[in-house]
Amino acid sequence: DIQLTQSPSxxxxxxxxxxxxxxxxxxxxxxxxxxxxxxxGKAPKLLIYxxxxxxxxxxxxxxxxxxxxxxxxxxxxxxxxxLGTYYCEQIYTYLRGVTFGGGTKVxxx
Amino acid sequence: xxxxxxxxxxxxxxGGSLRLSCAGSELTLGHYTMHWVRQTPxxxxxxxxxxxxxxxxxxxxxxxxxxFAISRDNSRNSLYLQMNSLRTEDSALYYCAKAFYYDGSGRxxxxxxxxxxxxxxxx
Numbered sequence: 001d002i003q004l005t006q007s008p009s010x011x012x013x014x015x016x017x018x019x020x021x022x023x024x025x026x027x028x029x030x031x032x033x034x035x036x037x038x039x040x041g042k043a044p045k046l047l048i049y050x051x052x053x054x055x056x057x058x059x060x061x062x063x064x065x066x067x068x069x070x071x072x073x074x075x076x077x078x079x080x081x082x083l084g085t086y087y088c089e090q091i092y093t094y095l096r097g098v099t100f101g102g103g104t105k106v107x108x109x
Numbered sequence: 110x111x112x113x114x115x116x117x118x119x120x121x122x123x124g125g126s127l128r129l130s131c132a133g134s135e136l137t138l139g140h141y142t143m144h145w146v147r148q149t150p151x152x153x154x155x156x157x158x159x160x161x162x163x164x165x166x167x168x169x170x171x172x173x174x175x176x177f178a179i180s181r182d183n184s185r186n187s188l189y190l191q192m193n194s195l196r197t198e199d200s201a202l203y204y205c206a207k208a209f210y211y212d213g214s215g216r217x218x219x220x221x222x223x224x225x226x227x228x229x230x231x232x
Contacts (some may be wrong), residue, residue: 034218039192043204043222044154051210055220094216097170100154 002026002090004101012107017078021104023088031090035064035073038103039084043051047086048073083108111135111221113205118226125195129226130190131181131205136221139163139183142208144219145190147201147228157203158190173199195230 003026013019023033031051036044044056048064051071061076075082088101115127116143123126131143145157158179167179178191188205202225207218 032214036219043224044211044219045222046218046220049209049218053211061120073212089154089218091216095168097159097168098135100156102153 002093002099004030004088004090004099006086006088006101006104008083009102010107012109015057015078015080017077018074018076019078019106020072020074020083023066023073023101025069025071025092028068029090029092030063031066031067031092032069032090033066034091035062036087036089037082037084038087042084043069060074078108079105080108082106084104111171113207113223114143115203115205115223115226118203120229120231121195122232123195123197123230124140125230126191126193127195127228129190129192129203129205129228131190133186137138137209138181138186138188138196138207139228140218142210143181144206144220145188145209146204146222147189147199148204148225149201152223153202155201159208160188162200192228197230200228200230 005024006021033051036046038044052064064076085103085105087103091098115131117129132231160167160179180189194203204225205223206219207221209220210217
């Protein structure tokens, strides 16, 4: 099974800050990685797929990069509505199932 | 508005059974591969099962193989998850999710999610 490790697990930042989270895969997954945002009490929302492609309707302050085993999600200017937990997901093994990272919880200072 | 709505969650004893449903609104489920994903505070998000648009192809996470069965009724625009021999570790919020194929690789992400239905397995 492919494991995804996200860091940090918790992040506290101020409005306007540039924040970056990391997702590391236990083996090469090319660019078959997605990022989701989950706000409290809500379902996950797709932000980015193919490691760097922004889902329609997602603000341009979100960006993703990486390939192989290391990936990052960046919020260029943190907004109050960005609080929540961010998960990465590998779909390299899609037909045998996908796996998610443990999440990074974002708090607004 | 495009929506998925899950139902059927409940409190059930270990060894019991439950059937979850997922209905599409403004969305024709039969056009898409559909998935069940569950979430617990301890284990986070865990993929459970998938079913192809025509229902001919299915797959499951190892921990539920032989106990859970995914199905669909495209005439009712609905997806189901029959859960048998339930264990305490199956307790979770269960989401249905729609697959979004963005390239020709046969791989997909989840672009529409329901709000979830809670399953609690406890004596």
